[in-house]
Amino acid sequence: MTQKTPKWILFFQYVSLGFIWLLVLGIIVWIINLMKLSNYLHDAQNATIVISLIIIPIFITLAGVLSYVFFGLKRANREEITK
Amino acid sequence: MTDIRQETDYTLFRPILETEKSFYWIVATLLGIIFWAGYMYINQIIYGLGVTGLNNTVSWGFYIINFVFFIGISHAGTLISAILRLSQAEWRRPITRMAEVITAIVLLIGAVHPILDLGRPDRILNVFLFGRLQSPLLWDVTAITTYFTASTIYLYVPLIPDIALLRDKTDKYKWFYQFLSWGYIGTEKQKHILERAMTILMVMVIPIAVSVHTVISFIFSMTIQPGWHSTIFGPYFVVGAIFSGTATLLVVMIAFRKMYHFENYLKEIHFQYLGLLLLIFAILWGYFTFSEFVTGFYGNEPMEMSVILYKFTGPYAVFFWLMVVLNFIIPVVVLGFKRLKTIKGILFTSMGVIVGMWLERLIIVVPSLSNPRLPYDVHFYIPSLTEVSLFMGGIAVFCLGFIIFSKLFPLISIWEIEEGRNEGLEEAQKRLESYLPSVEQVK
Numbered sequence: 165m166t167q168k169t170p171k172w173i174l175f176f177q178y179v180s181l182g183f184i185w186l187l188v189l190g191i192i193v194w195i196i197n198l199m200k201l202s203n204y205l206h207d208a209q210n211a212t213i214v215i216s217l218i219i220i221p222i223f224i225t226l227a228g229v230l231s232y233v234f235f236g237l238k239r240a241n242r243e244e245i246t247k
Numbered sequence: 248m249t250d251i252r253q254e255t256d257y258t259l260f261r262p263i264l265e266t267e268k269s270f271y272w273i274v275a276t277l278l279g280i281i282f283w284a285g286y287m288y289i290n291q292i293i294y295g296l297g298v299t300g301l302n303n304t305v306s307w308g309f310y311i312i313n314f315v316f317f318i319g320i321s322h323a324g325t326l327i328s329a330i331l332r333l334s335q336a337e338w339r340r341p342i343t344r345m346a347e348v349i350t351a352i353v354l355l356i357g358a359v360h361p362i363l364d365l366g367r368p369d370r371i372l373n374v375f376l377f378g379r380l381q382s383p384l385l386w387d388v389t390a391i392t393t394y395f396t397a398s399t400i401y402l403y404v405p406l407i408p409d410i411a412l413l414r415d416k417t418d419k420y421k422w423f424y425q426f427l428s429w430g431y432i433g434t435e436k437q438k439h440i441l442e443r444a445m446t447i448l449m450v451m452v453i454p455i456a457v458s459v460h461t462v463i464s465f466i467f468s469m470t471i472q473p474g475w476h477s478t479i480f481g482p483y484f485v486v487g488a489i490f491s492g493t494a495t496l497l498v499v500m501i502a503f504r505k506m507y508h509f510e511n512y513l514k515e516i517h518f519q520y521l522g523l524l525l526l527i528f529a530i531l532w533g534y535f536t537f538s539e540f541v542t543g544f545y546g547n548e549p550m551e552m553s554v555i556l557y558k559f560t561g562p563y564a565v566f567f568w569l570m571v572v573l574n575f576i577i578p579v580v581v582l583g584f585k586r587l588k589t590i591k592g593i594l595f596t597s598m599g600v601i602v603g604m605w606l607e608r609l610i611i612v613v614p615s616l617s618n619p620r621l622p623y624d625v626h627f628y629i630p631s632l633t634e635v636s637l638f639m640g641g642i643a644v645f646c647l648g649f650i651i652f653s654k655l656f657p658l659i660s661i662w663e664i665e666e667g668r669n670e671g672l673e674e675a676q677k678r679l680e681s682y683l684p685s686v687e688q689v690k
Contacts (some may be wrong), residue, residue, distance in 0.1 A: 180426075187396065198380050203349050206379035215380050219389055223396065223452065229444050230400055234429055236440035237407070241430035 168245060181234050184227045191223050251416050256664060258655045262507045264417060266654070284446045284640020287326040287633045288363065289603040296433050298633045305616045305627040306361040308425055309634035312608045313641060316491070317357030318391065318463055319484070319604065323492025324350030325398040327512040327524075328454040335678065337671055338520055340663045341512045345503070347402040348658070352497075354395045356641045361387075363637055375587040383465040390455075390462040394555035397455050401448045402440060407431050408662035420655070460488045467611065472552040474615035479542070490574070491604035492527040499649065501594045503658055512659050515590065522582050522593045525600065529578035536571075550620055558614050562627050566606050573603030 169177070194214040201211040253259055278455075291298050301308050324346040331339035362368050378385045411431040414424035431437055464484035467475040477483075497518065504513045544550045558567050581587045581596045617626050652658070 167426060169430055173422060175490055176426060177429065184396075191392070193494065194375055197376075198385075202380060205379075207379060212380040213387065215386070217628060219393065221453070222455070225447070226400055229447050230404075233404060233407075233444045237276050237429045237431050237437050240434050240436040240440065241432055241511055243436070244434055245431060 183217045188223045259659050259661050262653050275645045280643035284636050287636040300629045300631045305628040310360045312612050314360035315608045317353050317607050318490045319488035321350045322488035322497045323496040325452050333449050340667045341659045344660045350398045351402050356647050357637045358391050366369045383469045386462045390459045394455050394459040395428050397452050409657050410468040460484045472615050473550040486531050490532050494600035497597040526582035533575040554618050570603050570606040573599040
């Protein structure tokens with residue numbers, strides 16, 4: 165069964181996908197803020213860098229997976245409709 | 248649109264399409280408990296932490312116990328589901344969804360508890376504005392946020408085919424399902440995309456889940472407090488978490504099997520397999536508990552010994568020995584003997600394990616604080632009505648969250664059941680052939 169998504173639903177789907185990237189952006193800003201703070205206080209800078217090196221890529225990968233699913237499903241749907 | 252009642256798996260659609268009167272009563276009761284808890288919390292905000300049983304000596308009580316307890320339960324879901332999916336255990340199909348839902352809901356409830364423990368909840372903002380990453384408390388915040396994001400995505404991605412089924416086969420909340428299905432129509436390419444995404448998520452989620460509970464143990468073990476400063480705490484917490492999580496999963500499965508008549512989907516064999524897992528973790532938990540105390544006992548440090556003896560013989564001894572009975576003796580007896588390992592027996596044991604694991608968190612958190620190293624009196628901590636109400640509220644939120652989920656989405660993955668029925672046998676045969684040498688190869 166082919167499905168054409170109404171435009172208003174499509175709009176909200178893009179907005180909801182935007183939220184995950186907003187979360188990633190928020191986490192990055194937060195971690196950078198903590199890094200700046202630890203640098204200013206000369207307080208556990210190494211630990212801060214190591215933790216941010218782990219956390220930031222994890223969040224980017226998670227958001228990337230979700231975006232891959234979203235655009236992949238949309239493209240496959242479009243291909244099926246245009247067949 | 249064909250009549251949905253003719254569907255082979257209509258039983259799985261039914262909870263979404265039909266609502267019994269008892270549903271409203273259950274929801275009303277749960278909402279009543281949640282409102283009461285909300286009222287008690289507002290009271291706490293107005294009057295401060297003085298309304299709790301906490302004091303200068305025992306500054307961590309019910310809230311931190313419940314925080315560790317709820318986060319522990321969250322391990323049931325995503326971790327068990329990811330391991331079963333990765334190992335391609337065919338019997339996983341009807342249970343993975345429930346396990347994943349438990350994680351998402353319980354994690355949220357657990358994450359709220361440290362905020363409840365703050366007399367000034369607005370000060371949580373300090374974590375974001377002036378947090379110091381040298382503090383294990385901040386490691387907790389990052390680990391839990393990561394786990395929650397990963398497990399929510401891991402719940403959502405395998406849910407997409409079922410959402411598409413609901414969009415196509417029912418008239419209820421059509422726009423909602425259309426919004427969430429992301430244009431899924433079940434083409435080979437789309438299935439491949441979901442499969443690939445799920446594999447990446449499964450591989451990511453397992454180390455994240457293990458790290459979360461290890462990091463939670465760090466808030467205790469990184470201190471030099473007797474009874475907490477232990478290198479074994481990381482794996483000990485992970486074992487306890489999977490143990491309590493499996494027990495919760497079993498209780499949820501048995502409850503919803505009865506409530507929604509899933510007897511043909513959740514069969515005796517599923518309970519037998521998960522029961523075996525529970526038995527293994529009961530023995531592992533017993534071993535870790537023994538190791539935890541025997542190392543302290545052998546070292547014979549005076550402060551460490553006073554905490555150990557306080558746990559064994561002091562005012563908390565009744566909780567300690569009850570924990571041993573519920574977490575070790577009953578599971579080993581009931582799950583070790585085939586005659587006792589019935590669904591009723593498993594339910595009884597699982598409920599005992601949940602209580603026992605809560606007591607374990609109590610035994611870890613409170614006695615160490617009750618025995619101050621400075622010359623203060625030994626304090627016995629009794630929770631106040633506020634703390635008990637908020638605990639009940641947490642349980643009510645879990646039940647309500649689960650029930651609402653069951654009214655919007657199938658609690659058992661329909662597409663996975665269909666796939667198993669249509670392709671599982673052939674797939675399993677192919678896999679077997681790839682594992683084992685053929686007769687020609689051996690000859």
